[in-house]
Amino acid sequence: MELLARIAFAFYLLIIAVGAVMAVGAKNLVRALVGLILTLFGVAGMYFLMAAPLVALMQLLIYVGAVAVLIFIAIMLVRTGPEGEEAKRKSPRQFLYAFLGLAAPAIVLGGTLIKNPLDSGLVPAEVSVQLLGKGLLGPYTLAFELISVVLLVAMAGAVLIAFERRESR
Amino acid sequence: MSPLMLYQLVALMLLAIGLFGLIWRRTLIGMLICVELLLNGAGLSLVAAAQLTPASAVLGQLGTLLIMGLAAAEATLVLAIVIVVVRRFQTSESEAVSELKG
Numbered sequence: 001m002e003l004l005a006r007i008a009f010a011f012y013l014l015i016i017a018v019g020a021v022m023a024v025g026a027k028n029l030v031r032a033l034v035g036l037i038l039t040l041f042g043v044a045g046m047y048f049l050m051a052a053p054l055v056a057l058m059q060l061l062i063y064v065g066a067v068a069v070l071i072f073i074a075i076m077l078v079r080t081g082p083e084g085e086e087a088k089r090k091s092p093r094q095f096l097y098a099f100l101g102l103a104a105p106a107i108v109l110g111g112t113l114i115k116n117p118l119d120s121g122l123v124p125a126e127v128s129v130q131l132l133g134k135g136l137l138g139p140y141t142l143a144f145e146l147i148s149v150v151l152l153v154a155m156a157g158a159v160l161i162a163f164e165r166r167e168s169r
Numbered sequence: 170m171s172p173l174m175l176y177q178l179v180a181l182m183l184l185a186i187g188l189f190g191l192i193w194r195r196t197l198i199g200m201l202i203c204v205e206l207l208l209n210g211a212g213l214s215l216v217a218a219a220q221l222t223p224a225s226a227v228l229g230q231l232g233t234l235l236i237m238g239l240a241a242a243e244a245t246l247v248l249a250i251v252i253v254v255v256r257r258f259q260t261s262e263s264e265a266v267s268e269l270k271g
């Protein structure tokens with residue numbers, strides 16, 4: 001069974017890596033979005049592997065179902081073709097800055113992680129959905145209510161920002 | 170290497186690639202895609218830390234659910250901002266909106 005888990009982990013890791021590189025490197029934004037969706041599926045698989053099926057399903061529902069569609073609509077509204085702004089040549093200086101942005105956390109956090117190895121159990125904790133629901137309605141009610149308020153405010157704010165005022169233009 | 174460390178390294182990879190893309194991308198939507206990568210790395214790290222250690226697994230999983238809610242709210246707002254920027258500047262390039270008026 002352990003071998004199977006390792007194989008599944010390697011498979012999901014491959015999906016995540018390919019998707020992430022595609023999401024960052026693709027010249028066409030739609031391709032980048034497909035890469036992002038690939039990564040989201042890989043991360044959902046890792047949640048399944050960690051015995052967190054509710055989080056995995058929510059990942060598929062919220063990210064793949066809602067956020068990806070939202071980004072696709074944004075791409076559609078902006079109407080960037082394959083020869084859009086992303087396809088222009090970028091200067092090596094910009095690559096240097098971006099690489100520094102990649103290297104800083106990789107060196108600091110990765111170095112810390114490798115220097116202080118974390119030990120953990122091999123078998124993930126299993127939590128039933130009932131327990132999660134009780135947590136949401138018990139100790140973490142305030143966070144639950146606040147996130148719904150945040151979502152409501154974000155949606156109302158989005159409508160307010162994007163609403164076109166005719167008389168002012 | 171323990172499983173927890175492997176998961177944390179994957180989350181770190183997502184963080185690093187996301188940061189790289191955030192600087193590398195020119196358009197606002199490309200940057201939004203990279204922010205989603207960053208948030209996914211955060212969620213993965215949180216669930217791994219909660220599931221594979223004696224820490225409270227409920228807290229970790231609910232925290233990740235809250236991150237997803239925040240990501241959805243953030244994507245909604247960014248979509249609205251992108252619409253406004255495109256309407257006003259006819260482009261979604263981040264360079265075009267980097268100058269203040271005044």
